[in-house]
Amino acid sequence: AQKITQTQPGMFVQEKEAVTLDCTYDTSDPSYGLFWYKQPSSGEMIFLIYQGSYDQQNATEGRYSLNFQKARKSANLVISASQLGDSAMYFCAMREFMNRDDKIIFGKGTRLHILP
Amino acid sequence: DVKVTQSSRYLVKRTGEKVFLECVQDMDHENMFWYRQDPGLGLRLIYFSYDVKMKEKGDIPEGYSVSREKKERFSLILESASTNQTSMYLCASRELASNNEQFFGPGTRLTVL
Numbered sequence: 001a002q003k004i005t006q007t008q009p010g011m012f013v014q015e016k017e018a019v020t021l022d023c024t025y026d027t028s029d030p031s032y033g034l035f036w037y038k039q040p041s042s043g044e045m046i047f048l049i050y051q052g053s054y055d056q057q058n059a060t061e062g063r064y065s066l067n068f069q070k071a072r073k074s075a076n077l078v079i080s081a082s083q084l085g086d087s088a089m090y091f092c093a094m095r096e097f098m099n100r101d102d103k104i105i106f107g108k109g110t111r112l113h114i115l116p
Numbered sequence: 117d118v119k120v121t122q123s124s125r126y127l128v129k130r131t132g133e134k135v136f137l138e139c140v141q142d143m144d145h146e147n148m149f150w151y152r153q154d155p156g157l158g159l160r161l162i163y164f165s166y167d168v169k170m171k172e173k174g175d176i177p178e179g180y181s182v183s184r185e186k187k188e189r190f191s192l193i194l195e196s197a198s199t200n201q202t203s204m205y206l207c208a209s210r211e212l213a214s215n216n217e218q219f220f221g222p223g224t225r226l227t228v229l
Contacts, residue, residue, distance in 0.1 A: 108158035
C-alpha cells in the first residue's frame with residue numbers, strides 16, 4: 001500500500017488564485033513528520049514546509065501553509081496568491097520517527113501549472 | 117549553506133558499462149540517500165547510509181550498489197548499466213535525528229544507450 005498518496009497528477013490554476021495540493025498518508029507510527037518539496041523545471045528539490053505529528057498548529061511559511069488534518073491523515077499544501085514562478089512539480093513526503101530505517105518516503109507528485 | 121554536489125548533471129553510458137555516480141555533502145551529515153526519479157513514479161529510494169561503511173537497501177536496490185568510505189561522500193554504482201536504468205538520480209543528505217528536511221543535490225540525468 002502506498003504510504004503517500006497525491007491524487008492530482010496535474011493542475012492548472014489562474015495566476016493570483018489560491019491553490020490546494022492534496023496529500024494523504026498512511027502510517028501507524030504515532031510520531032512522524034510531513035514535508036512538501038517543490039521541483040522547478042531546473043530539477044533541484046526545494047524544501048517548502050514541515051509539519052510534525054504532534055504540532056498543535058498548522059505550519060505556515062510565507063505564502064505556503066499546510067492544512068493538517070490528523071484524523072483524516074491529510075496534509076494538503078495551500079499556496080496563497082499563486083505566481084507564475086509557482087509552476088513546478090510538488091512532492092509530499094513523510095518520515096516515520098519510530099521506524100528504524102529513518103527514511104523519507106515521497107509521493108508521486110503533482111505538476112502545477114500557473115496560467116497568466 | 118548546506119551544499120550537496122553531484123559529479124555530473126548529464127551522463128550518457130552504454131549498456132553493460134560500469135557507472136559511478138558521486139555525491140558529496142559539506143555539512144557533516146550522517147545520513148545520505150540515493151533516489152531515482154521517473155515520470156509518474158515520484159522519487160524512489162535506492163539505497164541509504166547512516167554512517168561510514170554502513171548501507172541499507174531502499175525500495176528498489178536491484179541493479180545498484182553503494183559505497184561510503186568517507187562521511188561526506190556517498191557513491192552509487194551501476195555494475196552493468198541497462199537501458200531501464202535511464203533516469204534522473206538524486207542524492208540527499210540529512211543530520212541524524214533531525215526533524216529538518218533533507219538537502220538534495222542538483223541531480224544527474226543518466227541515459228543508458
